Amino acid sequence: MQEEGLEKREILELLDKKLEKDFSYDSGSILGSMCTEPLDLAKEIYLKYISKNLGDPGLFLGTAELEEELVLEIGDLFGNNNIIGAFTTGGSEANLIAMRIARNLRPDIKKPEIVVPASAHLSFDKAADFLNLKLRKAKLLENYQVDLDHFESLINKNTCAIVGVAGTTSLGLVDPIEKIGKLIEGKDIFFHIDAAFGGFVLPFLKRLGYKVPSWDFSVNTVDSITADPHKMGLGVIPSGGYFIKDASILQRTGFEIPYLAGGSFKHFHIVGTRPGGPIIAFWVILKYLGINGFKEIVKKCMENTEYLVQRISEIQGVKIATNPVLNIVGITTENGDSVCELEQALRKNLWMLGKFNDLNLIRIVVMPHVKRQHLSRFADDLEKIVKKLKL
Numbered sequence: 001m002q003e004e005g006l007e008k009r010e011i012l013e014l015l016d017k018k019l020e021k022d023f024s025y026d027s028g029s030i031l032g033s034m035c036t037e038p039l040d041l042a043k044e045i046y047l048k049y050i051s052k053n054l055g056d057p058g059l060f061l062g063t064a065e066l067e068e069e070l071v072l073e074i075g076d077l078f079g080n081n082n083i084i085g086a087f088t089t090g091g092s093e094a095n096l097i098a099m100r101i102a103r104n105l106r107p108d109i110k111k112p113e114i115v116v117p118a119s120a121h122l123s124f125d126k127a128a129d130f131l132n133l134k135l136r137k138a139k140l141l142e143n144y145q146v147d148l149d150h151f152e153s154l155i156n157k158n159t160c161a162i163v164g165v166a167g168t169t170s171l172g173l174v175d176p177i178e179k180i181g182k183l184i185e186g187k188d189i190f191f192h193i194d195a196a197f198g199g200f201v202l203p204f205l206k207r208l209g210y211k212v213p214s215w216d217f218s219v220n221t222v223d224s225i226t227a228d229p230h231k232m233g234l235g236v237i238p239s240g241g242y243f244i245k246d247a248s249i250l251q252r253t254g255f256e257i258p259y260l261a262g263g264s265f266k267h268f269h270i271v272g273t274r275p276g277g278p279i280i281a282f283w284v285i286l287k288y289l290g291i292n293g294f295k296e297i298v299k300k301c302m303e304n305t306e307y308l309v310q311r312i313s314e315i316q317g318v319k320i321a322t323n324p325v326l327n328i329v330g331i332t333t334e335n336g337d338s339v340c341e342l343e344q345a346l347r348k349n350l351w352m353l354g355k356f357n358d359l360n361l362i363r364i365v366v367m368p369h370v371k372r373q374h375l376s377r378f379a380d381d382l383e384k385i386v387k388k389l390k391l
């Protein structure tokens with residue numbers, strides 16, 4: 001650190017240089033991210049309220065009430081308007097909170113276990129590690145859906161939680177939530193849904209007339225849901241969300257924080273100091289877009305997804321892994337060859353994609369910043385590279 005502070009102009013020049021290497025969402029290169037450019041209004045509101053701290057809600061009563069209001073509105077969207085919730089740093093924190101609650105609700109289990117589909121996000125591996133849980137993964141069938149028989153065989157007297165995914169990280173698939181729920185009917189096992197990505201797509205897809213399987217609180221065995229504003233909610237980073245049906249669980253498993261300036265309160269967050277800005281920004285997004293605004297955004301993403309699927313179907317040597325349910329497309333090779341070389345070649349051409357080695361596929365997330373012209377250029381490039389690699 002230098003002795004004297006620099007002029008703002010100098011600092012901005014330095015920053016421009018240092019951040020030159022970053023990709024921007026509007027460049028068209030970012031095809032494999034679940035985050036996107038937040039709405040301009042959300043950015044403006046976030047900046048305005050950047051100092052709000054929900055780690056001390058007694059000092060920010062208005063913000064805390066607004067958070068509660070937002071949770072109820074989201075509950076409405078997720079099939080139960082009588083829920084409680086907690087905005088988090090993202091889906092990983094929300095999933096970790098869910099697994100902690102599930103474990104603590106079953107103190108009688110000495111060696112607790114959780115059962116997740118093999119397609120579940122890595123945050124469950126992290127949660128198992130943090131919380132000392134045994135993680136059991138149910139394998140996938142050839143069509144990438146979870147093998148329900150295998151799932152059922154992994155449930156035993158040590159199971160404290162099972163997980164279903166509504167919008168898998170790799171392919172955007174929705175697990176058969178109702179059928180998974182049936183496996184634990186009458187058992188004291190917590191059922192968590194990871195809709196970090198799908199949470200702010202599926203309710204609008206349904207309203208657009210797409211066939212959407214039941215995945216939310218309308219399935220009565222579902223106890224809690226993860227859904228992230230900073231993915232398809234167009235919120236600012238960081239903003240994840242954890243929503244839970246039974247409010248009494250907060251009293252039973254929450255942490256009491258006694259020393260705060262605003263007075264003590266109970267919560268189940270991992271963090272203490274917690275930004276209010278992203279939550280206020282998301283409240284504004286819901287007010288600004290309304291159901292119809294979200295429907296419009298989701299519709300465009302799905303139309304672009306369908307365009308990409310069509311373009312890929314015209315390229316010999318590659319194919320889509322499975323028909324997309326959400327705005328996520330998996331591409332694999334027709335002859336079963338590894339996608340590694342292909343992904344590397346595409347990356348050299350500045351296409352930033354996701355790669356899933358276990359499923360041998362490249363993932364494109366057709367986020368709102370991904371435009372038709374980007375996909376068209378990508379498909380042209382893909383065709384050339386596939387020819388060159390003789391796939």
Ligand SMILES: Cc1ncc(COP(=O)(O)O)c(C=O)c1O
Pocket residue numbers: 034089090091092093095121123165167168169194195196197228240
């Ligand atoms: C289904 C799912 N759950 C959880 C997460 C983790 O979210 P975050 O990166 O916000 O922690 C992701 C991220 O891609 C995801 O796809």
